[in-house]
Amino acid sequence: MTARYLDRARLAEACAVLGRNLDVFAPVQRRPGDPPRLELLPAAGNVTLAPRKPLVPLKALFLPDCEEIMTFRRRGGETVVTERPALARDRVVLGALACDVAALALVDRVMLQDPPDPTWRERRERTAIISLACAGEDETCCCASVGVDPLRPNGADAVLSPAGDGWLLESATEKGERIVDALQEVLRAPSAAEIGTARALTSSSRKDSPLAGCDRAWAEVWERVPWQGLAARCLGCGVCAALCPTCHCFEIQDERRGNDGARLRAWDTCAAKQYARMASGENPRAKLEARIRQRFLHKLSYFAERYGVIACVGCGRCAAQCPGATGIEEVARLLALAEADHG
Amino acid sequence: MERRLREIAREFLARPGTLCFLGWEAAPGERGTRPIEIRDAGRADLLVWNRRCHANLAAYLPRFRGSQGSIGIAVKGCDARALRELVRARQIERERLFVVGVPCAGLAGPDGESLARRCHGCRYPEGFAYDATLGPMVTPDLPPRPTDDPDLDAMSPDERLRWSEEELSRCIRCDACRKACYGCFCPECVFEASRPRWISRRDTIAEKLFYHAVRAYHLAGRCVGCDECGRACPAGVRLDVLNRALARHVEELFAFSGAGVAEGAVPPLLAFEPDDPEPYPGGER
Secondary structure, three states, X not given: OOOEEEEHHHHHHHHHHHHOOOEEEEEEEOOOOOOOEEEEOOOXXXXXXXXXXXXXXXXXXXXXXXXXEEEEEEEOOEEEEEEOOOOOOOEEEEEEOHHHHHHHHHHHHHHOOOOOOHHHHHHHHOEEEEEEOOOOOOOOOOHHHHOOOOOOOOOOOEEEEEOOOEEEEEEOOHHHHHHHXXXXXXXXXXXXXXXXXXXXXXXXXXXXXXOOOOOOOOOOOHXXXXXXXXXXXXXXXXXXXXXXXXXXXXXXXXXXXXXXXXXXXXXXXXXXXXXXXXXXXXXOOOOHHHHHHHHHHHHHHHHHHHHOOOOOOOOOHHHHHOOOOOOHHHHHHHHHHHHHHHO | OHHHHHHHHHHHHHOOOEEEEEEEEEOOOOOOEEEEEEOOHHHHHHEEOXXXXXXXXXXXXXXXXXXXXXXXXXXXXXXXXXXXXHHHOOOOOHHHEEEEEOOOOOOEOOOOOOEOHHHOOOOOOOOOOOOEEOOOOOOOOOOOOOOOOOOHHHOOHHHHHHHHHHHHOOOOOOOHHHHHOOOOOOOOOXXXXXXXXXXXXXXXXXXXXXXXXXXXXXXOOOOOOOOHHHHHOOOOOOHHHHHHHHHHHHHHHOOOOOOOOOOOOOOHHHOOOOOOOOOOOXXXX
């Protein structure tokens, strides 16, 4: 597959071309200073292909914050159930960053194991992901420490690499090739200089995070981690979970009005007090420190034990947004310290 | 001042019967400061005080209900309002607290240089009985709110609805604003109740309006304007605009001094007075 080139001036045109046959999602900035959001085009605001993490991770296009998974209505003695309709069109996401793309593969391990989640599977199969090579956004970025290549995102169908006033576009899969084909009318051959610039890209994503080498069971040492100290500055606001690209817990709620109703699937999180509460009122994780421990150890220990890899892609959102300036890296560091103390 | 804060904390923790000292420490990297709970006098040197000490530490006090021992806490003027309101609401006993007043001349905005939004029109509480201070606790002379700040009272009902819909459409329903609030100390929040469920999880503007209206109204007359909700919000929703409008309404309609501004003053929406004037904006009787 030869590399092609997309001029920045033709970005809007490219989105429109793809939009003829596909639902196109891209990072959109509504107000200066706002973090971008992945929105279905056309959307109010500017499409910004930049190494800026979207506020809500890519995951949300596959497992939305809240959606109807079926509706039901009762007529006479009969209940009619209508399942969520299939996607009307295939989809493409532009400008996804490597961290968010890698997170999809992690959630795949849960969602696609037998029996697979039909909604997640359909969206994964019918969505092409065009990644943006990322030079690293901020000091909390450490994807390079957890096996993610920010410049050659694993799992992307094609990659846009900034070069000059536009991007080098290279496909990585058949799905990606079809997208590049569809775009031919707005693409051109890259110059040698543009190829050179794209190839010379480097990323500032840190490689020295304590998250590196965290992928194993921590059963021996976790009790020595000062969870209470972490809890002391945690407000329990849950923003870490709300923005995490690998958190995938959901709850099911039925909403009924008269004879009509819908079954909703909505994000849930073990960071929330009511998550583990039972019908009796008993709550095994009533204490904040127990909830913090569960959330981080699920990613660093339990997930690693089951799937051989930690459920963290080093995007740094948890640390960057935490009002208490904590994050998963700090927990990984405390685990390592506890282990060193253990001897 | 920082050295003095450390000395005070160290001396406090050396006394018998103390539990901890709540202050700020340097956060990793370029992330300013963060709260720290110190239990050992030997760690008092971790304390810092600077323009990036945004956290309102009073928000951590309700969790000490049911524990024993006295608690030292560093407070800025605005935080002292929250603390006074928590004491009034019996979320913590004043006798358990050792309150260290920290003179604040205004916090830094996100760029590290400008004045934080919350600090415009600063109001220190008068006559707060600090147990120690790092200097004179007086209201600093800070500029009023920028005139281009959205003012809900200047809008027509339609404009107000449009502003609210536009602003709240940014909300991602993460609930961080509610949980970061010093005043949200209900053991079970109305939004957490599952039987009945008062709010739907649907991602609609109606649900967002409902959530934010209920949250703001529950805080009307109790909000001290510390804007910790705004700091916790990852989506940059202008919660301060809504909060401030409601605070102003309660103060004007009920001749209220403001949450935690005066000792013993009860937020009007928590009190009943037979001669309440009962006016409401846009519909005077």
